[in-house]
Amino acid sequence: MLIKLFMFDILEKGIARGEHQGADYVELRAEEMNLTMIGYSDGRVDNCNARVRVGTACRVLYNGAWGFACGRIEDTESLVLNACSLAKAVSEHRKEKIVLQEIDPCEDDVKKKFKRSPQDVSFEEKISRLDNLCTLIQNYDQRIKAVSLKYTDSHGFKYLLTNEGTKITQEIGDVYNYCWVTGKENDVLTAARDGVGSSEKGYEYFEEETEEKIAERIGRRVILQLEGKNPKSGSFPCVLGPRVVGTLAHEALGHLAEADLTMNSSFSGKLGKKVASDIITMVDAPIEGTFGGAKYDDEGVKMQQVDIIKEGIFSGMLTDREYAYRTGVPVCGAARAESFLFSTLIRMRNTFFEKGDYTDDELFEGIDFGYYCADYRGGQAQLNSSFQIGIQEAFEIQNGEVGAPIKDLSISGIATETLLLIEGAGKKVGFEEGYCGKGQRAAVSTGGPHLRIKKGGILFGGRE
Amino acid sequence: MRELCEYAVSVGEKKGADEIEAMWIRETSSVVEAELGEICRASMSRSEGIRIRVIKEKAISSIFTYLLTKEGIRTAVESALAAAKASKKDEYWDSLPFPGTYVTVDRWDPFMKDIDPEILTDPVTELISLLHEDIAVHLAANEVDLLERSCVNSNGLAHEDAETLQAFGLSAVGKLKEGVTPAFQKIFFSRKYNPEPQKAAHSITEDINRFKKKGTALSGKAPVIFSPVALQLLLRFTLFKALSGENVARGKSLLAGKEGEQVASSLFTLHDDGTLPAGPGSKEMDDEGVPCQDTPLIEEGVLQGFMWNDYWAKRMGVSSTGNAQYNDRNDEMTTEQTTMVITPGDYTREELFNIKEGYYMLNLQGAHGSNPESGDFSVACAPAYRIENGEIAGGVVGIMLSDNVFSLLQKIDAVGSESEVTEIAVLPPVRFTEVNVNAM
Numbered sequence: 082m083l084i085k086l087f088m089f090d091i092l093e094k095g096i097a098r099g100e101h102q103g104a105d106y107v108e109l110r111a112e113e114m115n116l117t118m119i120g121y122s123d124g125r126v127d128n129c130n131a132r133v134r135v136g137t138a139c140r141v142l143y144n145g146a147w148g149f150a151c152g153r154i155e156d157t158e159s160l161v162l163n164a165c166s167l168a169k170a171v172s173e174h175r176k177e178k179i180v181l182q183e184i185d186p187c188e189d190d191v192k193k194k195f196k197r198s199p200q201d202v203s204f205e206e207k208i209s210r211l212d213n214l215c216t217l218i219q220n221y222d223q224r225i226k227a228v229s230l231k232y233t234d235s236h237g238f239k240y241l242l243t244n245e246g247t248k249i250t251q252e253i254g255d256v257y258n259y260c261w262v263t264g265k266e267n268d269v270l271t272a273a274r275d276g277v278g279s280s281e282k283g284y285e286y287f288e289e290e291t292e293e294k295i296a297e298r299i300g301r302r303v304i305l306q307l308e309g310k311n312p313k314s315g316s317f318p319c320v321l322g323p324r325v326v327g328t329l330a331h332e333a334l335g336h337l338a339e340a341d342l343t344m345n346s347s348f349s350g351k352l353g354k355k356v357a358s359d360i361i362t363m364v365d366a367p368i369e370g371t372f373g374g375a376k377y378d379d380e381g382v383k384m385q386q387v388d389i390i391k392e393g394i395f396s397g398m399l400t401d402r403e404y405a406y407r408t409g410v411p412v413c414g415a416a417r418a419e420s421f422l423f424s425t426l427i428r429m430r431n432t433f434f435e436k437g438d439y440t441d442d443e444l445f446e447g448i449d450f451g452y453y454c455a456d457y458r459g460g461q462a463q464l465n466s467s468f469q470i471g472i473q474e475a476f477e478i479q480n481g482e483v484g485a486p487i488k489d490l491s492i493s494g495i496a497t498e499t500l501l502l503i504e505g506a507g508k509k510v511g512f513e514e515g516y517c518g519k520g521q522r523a524a525v526s527t528g529g530p531h532l533r534i535k536k537g538g539i540l541f542g543g544r545e
Numbered sequence: 546m547r548e549l550c551e552y553a554v555s556v557g558e559k560k561g562a563d564e565i566e567a568m569w570i571r572e573t574s575s576v577v578e579a580e581l582g583e584i585c586r587a588s589m590s591r592s593e594g595i596r597i598r599v600i601k602e603k604a605i606s607s608i609f610t611y612l613l614t615k616e617g618i619r620t621a622v623e624s625a626l627a628a629a630k631a632s633k634k635d636e637y638w639d640s641l642p643f644p645g646t647y648v649t650v651d652r653w654d655p656f657m658k659d660i661d662p663e664i665l666t667d668p669v670t671e672l673i674s675l676l677h678e679d680i681a682v683h684l685a686a687n688e689v690d691l692l693e694r695s696c697v698n699s700n701g702l703a704h705e706d707a708e709t710l711q712a713f714g715l716s717a718v719g720k721l722k723e724g725v726t727p728a729f730q731k732i733f734f735s736r737k738y739n740p741e742p743q744k745a746a747h748s749i750t751e752d753i754n755r756f757k758k759k760g761t762a763l764s765g766k767a768p769v770i771f772s773p774v775a776l777q778l779l780l781r782f783t784l785f786k787a788l789s790g791e792n793v794a795r796g797k798s799l800l801a802g803k804e805g806e807q808v809a810s811s812l813f814t815l816h817d818d819g820t821l822p823a824g825p826g827s828k829e830m831d832d833e834g835v836p837c838q839d840t841p842l843i844e845e846g847v848l849q850g851f852m853w854n855d856y857w858a859k860r861m862g863v864s865s866t867g868n869a870q871y872n873d874r875n876d877e878m879t880t881e882q883t884t885m886v887i888t889p890g891d892y893t894r895e896e897l898f899n900i901k902e903g904y905y906m907l908n909l910q911g912a913h914g915s916n917p918e919s920g921d922f923s924v925a926c927a928p929a930y931r932i933e934n935g936e937i938a939g940g941v942v943g944i945m946l947s948d949n950v951f952s953l954l955q956k957i958d959a960v961g962s963e964s965e966v967t968e969i970a971v972l973p974p975v976r977f978t979e980v981n982v983n984a985m
Contacts (some may be wrong), residue, residue: 116876447609488921
């Protein structure tokens with residue numbers, strides 16, 4: 082990382098160039114990242130890939146409009162000129178000028194606390210771990226027919242310099258393991274997924290998230306899919322497990338609490354109003370040890386907790402500096418970019434429901450027939466608050482007891498109605514790590530306790 | 546940039562690689578965007594790098610670097626070789642691709658190169674001005690993308706191609722007394738610069754206005770018409786995966802071994818056509834330099850074959866169909882469609898909608914969570930409409946479809962006569978006789 086020594090010299094010249102052009106705000110975000118991906122299937126290494134990602138993103142605000150350009154670090158000054166001319170070209174078309182919420186500029190150098198940087202672990206060791214994981218999954222059950230694994234890691238530095246005086250270096254990185262496993266019995270073919278990772282821990286993460294744990298989890302899911310029955314169609318009382326509840330938090334209201342989406346959504350104008358059951362508190366926060374957190378966002382704002390729902394009341398939105406000024410809601414450090422190739426967007430970090438006071442027995446008590454959804458496979462939100470969550474592990478609830486497994490299904494609802502029908506929250510909170518794809522990819526965590534939802538809150542996409 | 550690729554290959558050969566491939570890629574994107582009804586941003590991004598794939602004693606590795614100096618490339622080749630040495634031998638490895646014959650397709654519009662942001666801005670401004678105030682624009686954009694590539698490998702393969710693609714459109718909601726409609730999207734893809742703000746404004750206004758009248762959704766089996774966008778989404782995460790040769794070879798496709806069998810209605814014909822000029826996924830070569838081609842997959846309902854990349858084709862004793870796709874985000878070589886083309890049928894829009902009761906699905910939520918192995922899907926539909934007596938009766942909310950794509954393909958009874966260009970396909974709307982509908 083020789084460039085690191087000269088990075089701010091290069092960026093400072095770019096800032097001067099932008100100010101000379103008359104830009105009101107000049108932001109330069111550079112990065113030097115080493116990334117690894119190992120693709121692995123059925124005992125074979127598909128590919129060992131390394132990527133060296135180096136570049137600069139330049140964003141300027143000129144006469145109330147944004148200009149953005151990205152490219153090579155050595156071209157920083159020309160990128161600034163380019164961004165300025167782009168902003169000038171479109172600024173004449175704006176009636177209302179974009180204004181940024183003021184912040185206190187800060188200088189910081191944030192270090193990672195990896196015990197083992199993934200870059201210090203050899204390809205041999207990483208492949209050996211995948212060999213072991215593949216063998217354990219294949220041996221879980223003879224009905225397992227295909228195992229696809231993917232290991233990724235990243236480690237490097239992001240640099241941020243603005244003409245307001247913000248000067249931050251952040252060491253960043255993560256490790257992630259993904260499995261897609263296929264099972265077959267007679268003519269029935271099915272599959273399940275598993276994804277785990279950490280942006281707080283380095284390769285040592287896999288000392289706690291062992292191959293045995295992953296194999297047990299994914300193997301079980303595949304076999305439950307093979308043995309499951311088709312779900313019924315309609316609305317039923319249900320209990321959602323923490324992994325599904327996290328996705329509910331992310332899809333049902335999380336996206337619509339991103340201020341750029343809120344303003345054209347069903348939650349527009351509802352700040353301060355009741356949107357959920359009184360027992361519900363939902364937050365987005367950079368919790369230590371989970372995916373999606375960092376000390377600063379990509380505008381140099383310190384990441385802070387946002388209480389999106391507080392005891393049923395819509396209380397907060399996620400903002401960047403532009404939308405904080407526009408809405409009058411405080412900045413919270415939610416402006417994130419996938420890499421130097423992208424401008425920032427308002428993104429969730431770790432979104433979860435707070436715990437409640439229901440025991441496990443109370444959550445299931447009194448449900449004559451319903452479903453328990455334990456694990457998810459993807460989800461998607463709509464601006465009218467329609468949400469969908471794919472479910473890959475579910476069970477019937479019969480007379481208050483968890484019963485037979487259910488095949489693939491998905492659940493949906495209208496968040497403005499569903500959130501009001503949550504009637505119980507469990508005492509323990511669990512988290513799930515993954516990636517969100519709102520135009521760009523962002524590492525996020527989601528979570529919560531078990532939640533019990535009344536009939537009418539969730540529609541089950543069944544076939545019977 | 547062929548010289549850089551040739552340099553990388555020569556370095557690899559000197560350093561002891563058994564085989565080496567270098568693919569230079571430059572992606573340039575210019576876009577003007579509007580949010581909340583106003584132009585807000587103009588952007589230009591350029592990503593230029595070289596991907597080097599190395600084989601040493603049947604072990605494969607690759608590296609992607611943005612450092613395009615000779616020193617940067619030398620270092621990258623050395624790193625890739627070290628990774629290959631650390632990797633595992635693949636007994637099935639045969640070789641990198643050999644030179645082929647390319648179909649020249651006109652996919653380049655010189656007007657899009659170095660386009661002025663002012664030119665990109667005007668159609669967006671016009672589009673917004675054409676919309677009534679009860680329609681709120683979440684995002685409108687005019688984007689032009691340039692992709693330039695050069696591929697050289699140690700087997701004598703050397704080829705370059707270049708393409709332009711424009712995406713123009715918007716995402717908007719209709720304002721209701723209580724809340725908003727779901728987001729409607731209208732995006733037009735074109736190889737030649739041709740923004741059509743009036744067409745986009747007219748189309749989305751019509752869709753939103755039709756939705757504002759409330760329709761009723763009922764659970765049960767019903768005829769369903771999929772718009773081109775909805776059908777593309779559904780098939781992308783189910784049928785198209787089952788047509789991947791890799792998935793067939795690995796026992797992950799229910800279509801394996803069914804060549805020559807009737808797997809869909811006789812009204813259904815599907816090709817993967819990488820040579821179609823208008824196709825957004827069409828290219829001269831795939832991501833390992835193999836010529837793209839027109840591959841029949843399903844003809845009048847009968848399965849003809851599968852899509853292959855070079856590795857899995859050689860392993861299974863067939864030829865690559867030019868479907869290697871390097872997933873830049875995940876850094877993996879996969880087998881994916883180029884441009885999927887469903888042959889249009891005879892049905893006019895009026896004829897297609899001529900059913901007593903049913904639904905028209907404009908877009909889907911959650912298709913990516915489908916199970917590609919089993920073909921089972923369970924998706925929410927938004928926006929969606931109720932059809933009664935051949936007319937759109939109104940918009941419906943809280944509606945889902947849960948069914949199996951392989952059984953559904955047998956239930957096609959009408960294929961529209963007009964195709965649309967979507968993100969990965971060129972296809973018409975299609976009607977299915979009986980789909981399992983879930984309603985709250």
